[in-house]
Amino acid sequence: MDRVALRGLKARGHHGVFPKEREEGQTFIVDLVLGLDTRPAAADDDLTKTVHYGIVAEEAVAVVEGEPVNLIETLAERIAQTCLKHEGVQEIEVCVHKPDAPITVPFDDVTVTILRSRA
Numbered sequence: 001m002d003r004v005a006l007r008g009l010k011a012r013g014h015h016g017v018f019p020k021e022r023e024e025g026q027t028f029i030v031d032l033v034l035g036l037d038t039r040p041a042a043a044d045d046d047l048t049k050t051v052h053y054g055i056v057a058e059e060a061v062a063v064v065e066g067e068p069v070n071l072i073e074t075l076a077e078r079i080a081q082t083c084l085k086h087e088g089v090q091e092i093e094v095c096v097h098k099p100d101a102p103i104t105v106p107f108d109d110v111t112v113t114i115l116r117s118r119a
Helices: 019-024 039-044 053-065 072-084
Strands: 002-013 026-036 091-097 111-117
Touching (some): 002 053, 026 053, 026 072, 053 072, 072 091
Antiparallel strands (some): 002 026
C-alpha cells in the first residue's frame, strides 16, 4: 500500500476536560498518513484517481475547529473517520499533538496516534 502523508496541520480547537481548555482553546497539530493505491493515478496522471490531500487537510482542520470533545483520542477517531470517507483511502494513521496540554511538569508534546482501516 502506498502512503500519502500530511504533517503539521495546525488548527485551534476547544478540546479538553478542563473548563479553561474549553473556554480559551489551544493549538492542536495533526499528522496524517493515508494508505491507498496510487498506481491508477500515476499511470494516468489523474487527480481523480487518488486522494486530493488539499481537501483532506481542510476536512481534518474543520474537525479540530469543530465540536469540542474531552479527549484527543476522540478527536483522532473523528479525524480518522472523516479521512476514511474518501473512496480510495484504505487505511489512515492519525497523530494528534497537544503541545499546550495542561501538565504541571516540563514536556515537549503529548500525542495520541491511532490506525484505522476499512477492513
